[in-house]
Amino acid sequence: MKKLNILLGIGTLLSLVGICRAENEESRGEDLLSNSGVEIDLGVTNIYQHNLRGGISTHRRAGRYSGSYDLELSANMQKLFGAEGLNFYMLAEGSWPDTTGIDGTSVGSFFGINEDAAGDRAVDVTELWFEQAFLDGTFLLRLGKIDLTGGFECHDCPVAFDSSSYANDETSQFLNGALVNNPTIPFPDNGLGVAFFYEFIDFWYLSAAAEDAQSDIRETGFNTAFHNEDYFFYIFETGVMPQLNSKNGPLQGAYRAGLWYDPQQKSHSDTAKNYRDDVGFYLSCDQLLAKENADPEDNQGLGAFFRYGYANSKKNDIANFLSAGFQYQGLIEHRDDDVFAVGFAHGVFSDRASSTYPEDYESAVELYYNAQLSPWLSITPSLQYIANPGGAKGASDALVLGLRLQMRF
Numbered sequence: 001m002k003k004l005n006i007l008l009g010i011g012t013l014l015s016l017v018g019i020c021r022a023e024n025e026e027s028r029g030e031d032l033l034s035n036s037g038v039e040i041d042l043g044v045t046n047i048y049q050h051n052l053r054g055g056i057s058t059h060r061r062a063g064r065y066s067g068s069y070d071l072e073l074s075a076n077m078q079k080l081f082g083a084e085g086l087n088f089y090m091l092a093e094g095s096w097p098d099t100t101g102i103d104g105t106s107v108g109s110f111f112g113i114n115e116d117a118a119g120d121r122a123v124d125v126t127e128l129w130f131e132q133a134f135l136d137g138t139f140l141l142r143l144g145k146i147d148l149t150g151g152f153e154c155h156d157c158p159v160a161f162d163s164s165s166y167a168n169d170e171t172s173q174f175l176n177g178a179l180v181n182n183p184t185i186p187f188p189d190n191g192l193g194v195a196f197f198y199e200f201i202d203f204w205y206l207s208a209a210a211e212d213a214q215s216d217i218r219e220t221g222f223n224t225a226f227h228n229e230d231y232f233f234y235i236f237e238t239g240v241m242p243q244l245n246s247k248n249g250p251l252q253g254a255y256r257a258g259l260w261y262d263p264q265q266k267s268h269s270d271t272a273k274n275y276r277d278d279v280g281f282y283l284s285c286d287q288l289l290a291k292e293n294a295d296p297e298d299n300q301g302l303g304a305f306f307r308y309g310y311a312n313s314k315k316n317d318i319a320n321f322l323s324a325g326f327q328y329q330g331l332i333e334h335r336d337d338d339v340f341a342v343g344f345a346h347g348v349f350s351d352r353a354s355s356t357y358p359e360d361y362e363s364a365v366e367l368y369y370n371a372q373l374s375p376w377l378s379i380t381p382s383l384q385y386i387a388n389p390g391g392a393k394g395a396s397d398a399l400v401l402g403l404r405l406q407m408r409f
Helices: 002-020 025-030 077-081 103-107 222-226
Strands: 038-053 065-076 086-096 121-134 139-146 152-154 157-159 191-201 204-212 232-240 251-262 278-291 301-311 318-329 339-349 361-374 377-387 398-408
Touching: 065 077, 077 086, 103 398, 152 191, 157 251, 191 222
Parallel strands: none
Antiparallel strands: 038 065, 038 398, 065 086, 086 121, 121 139, 139 191, 152 157, 191 204, 204 232, 232 251, 251 278, 278 301, 301 318, 318 339, 339 361, 361 377, 377 398
16 A cells, blocks of 8 residues: 555656656746746666575565656746745655665675665655855855755766766666765765855866764754764765777766765774774766767766775775776667666775674675666666675675666656
């Protein structure tokens, strides 16, 4: 019954969005809401995964199917109220069923093989913030309930914090958690915070943020931010966004480096002794390597990405991490919007947590093909190979087949 209610709710949201949208592609540019500065977007994701071999079990069905939706509302406050440089954003999300994927019953991965699975949630407002632009848009200040991994965008690149053009979105790119964000960074749940972005020189930026370290994505955040311990998670990032020359035009890249600080008491899994003041650093780079043609609006071509992270082994279970991979858009002729990608992730467990993780590491390889069936519908088969799932002794390597259906309106 609960699933039926969720589906009915999604149907209602689809109807509302349909009313707000123009009736066909040609009229969307003249949509009333867009002209007034308001945009509404709805995405629905359905995922099926099956552990073919290894891991914990290949027979249990719990968690094989998961689904989610996200409803985005953005508003240009200058168009609406004349507030120059001010924008508003809200994101509401829901998901189903009760389980959070097949890791707990079938695979046992530390990284997580389904980053989109979030359990049974009818609707949560997971982001709600205002952003003010200064200095001709080169300085952005964001305040409210924020997602630090969402970051900003500059020169059509996602930047700040730990962003990637090719490995950052579980609804359209990789599903494995280690190929969405760096697991050595202890990002808190979306919560109350402040972030800024400053492009002080063309293609070179600085960004920093502070967010409630005890936040709960399902709550407003006021209780933990102002009534519990004064723990705030801090992160700083700088990066450059060069354009390499090629016969088909500039090849955009982004090279980011960051530091983070978490004051909370924590430790690795093998000890009850806690330590404060955790610090780590990370790198995240991506580069378009080749373009198929000179059309600046055409994204067909080959790109690559790389991540690295370090965390203190006394306070964290993963001490070192790296990932890398490639993406090709338009690999098959006449399938210009399709994307093929392959990624590799490797996390080294803390040597101080050897009883919990007797194996030294967990590694994952994932490949997917995102086939764009229409402007609003895509289907993505994926295959993951997990080596040493969960760092458990005697756990055989797992092979996971998945299928994702994504609708966006």
